[in-house]
Amino acid sequence: MDLGIAGRVALVTAASSGLGRAMALALAAEGVKVAVTGRDSERLRATVDACRATGVAAMGIEWDLAEHGRAGEVADRVAADLGPVDILINNTGGPPPTTALGQDPALWRDMYAAMVLPVIELTDAVVGGMRERGWGRIITSTSSGPITPIPNLGVSNTLRASLHSWSKTVANEVAADGVTANVIVPGRIATPRVDSLDRARAERDGSSLEEAQAKARASIPAGRYGDPAEYGAVAAFLASGQAAYVTGSVIRVDGGQVPSV
Numbered sequence: 001m002d003l004g005i006a007g008r009v010a011l012v013t014a015a016s017s018g019l020g021r022a023m024a025l026a027l028a029a030e031g032v033k034v035a036v037t038g039r040d041s042e043r044l045r046a047t048v049d050a051c052r053a054t055g056v057a058a059m060g061i062e063w064d065l066a067e068h069g070r071a072g073e074v075a076d077r078v079a080a081d082l083g084p085v086d087i088l089i090n091n092t093g094g095p096p097p098t099t100a101l102g103q104d105p106a107l108w109r110d111m112y113a114a115m116v117l118p119v120i121e122l123t124d125a126v127v128g129g130m131r132e133r134g135w136g137r138i139i140t141s142t143s144s145g146p147i148t149p150i151p152n153l154g155v156s157n158t159l160r161a162s163l164h165s166w167s168k169t170v171a172n173e174v175a176a177d178g179v180t181a182n183v184i185v186p187g188r189i190a191t192p193r194v195d196s197l198d199r200a201r202a203e204r205d206g207s208s209l210e211e212a213q214a215k216a217r218a219s220i221p222a223g224r225y226g227d228p229a230e231y232g233a234v235a236a237f238l239a240s241g242q243a244a245y246v247t248g249s250v251i252r253v254d255g256g257q258v259p260s261v
Contacts, residue, residue: 004241006031010087011078013065013122016043018191019141019231020091021050026232027239028054032087035078037063057082065092066114071121084133085126087239090119090140090163094193097200100154107155115159120166127174136179137239140167144185144258147250152204153197164250171248180247182238187254188216189226222255 009032012024016038028034028051035058036051038044044060051058059081061074078085095111123138130136145153146161164183171181188194202212217223231253237243238251252258 001242003030003236003239005087005236005239007033008086008239009033009035009078009083010089010239011035011037011075011085011122011126012089012091013037013063013118014091014093015089016040016047018193019186019189019228020089021047022228022232023089023091023139023141023235024232025050025054026229026236027087027089028052028056028058030236030240031056032239033057033082035059035061035082035085037061037065037074039064065118066110068113068117068121071118071125075122075125079129084129086130086133086135087137088123088126088139089235089239090122090138092118092141094143094153095155095159097152097197098155099152100158103155111155111159116162116166119163123170127170127179130179131174131177134178136174136177137243138167138170138174138179138181139235139238140181140183141235142183142185144187144252144254147185147252147258148260152201168248175247178244180238180244182247183250184231184235184238185250185252185254185258186231187226187252187257188220189228189231189253191228194225220255220257222257224255226253226255 010027014020015024015036034051048058048060092115142160145157146164149157167183198212202209
């Protein structure tokens with residue numbers, strides 16, 4: 001299927017590895033010009049090279065999302081090098097495993113500053129142009145925690161839930177202008193982040209990593225972890241011309257793991 005987005009410009013944050021990288025590569029494979037951000041210069045360069053290998057223009061911008069006030073600058077740099085952003089994929093790293101109770105208020109502030117504010121600021125920086133051009137896609141990658149809270153991910157569950165409400169509100173505000181806003185939710189996708197969570201769970205339970213992973217797989221109807229490329233493919237569809245009537249939604253890519261309807 002031709003997704004009708006070749007030649008568009010995408011900005012994908014936190015894309016030096018994991019889900020961000022997978023989404024950037026999926027868009028590049030569709031002929032989208034891709035800008036990616038990340039903190040690790042070497043891994044960021046590898047993502048840019050992988051995108052360019054598909055034949056599209058690509059660029060990387062080093063950016064720790066906790067550095068505030070840079071959203072406008074990043075958007076301007078992308079516009080100068082590739083063109084104005086048509087597709088924004090908001091992707092952020094996750095906080096350390098924690099309970100919801102008893103956390104230092106500084107942790108809540110720091111994680112809100114790194115996981116929520118950059119999403120809002122960057123969207124504000126590019127959505128005006130999308131509305132003027134009558135076309136845009138805003139895709140925010142979060143977690144299944146806001147749907148069914150994940151044990152020992154109290155901070156993540158709480159802050160990512162705020163992005164679900166924010167995205168739905170944004171979708172209603174921009175729908176008449178040809179801009180969509182959706183949330184994409186991963187289950188257990190085989191990424192370094194999930195590996196670190198599996199290791200933390202094994203340590204907490206006093207089990208081996210293999211036992212922790214086997215227990216996790218047993219909770220997934222599909223019986224396996226997802227491939228990052230499968231997640232990227234769903235993001236690419238949400239960015240497509242064919243998905244113009246999909247907005248304000250939360251799309252799960254979880255192998256059936258999330259137990260609620």
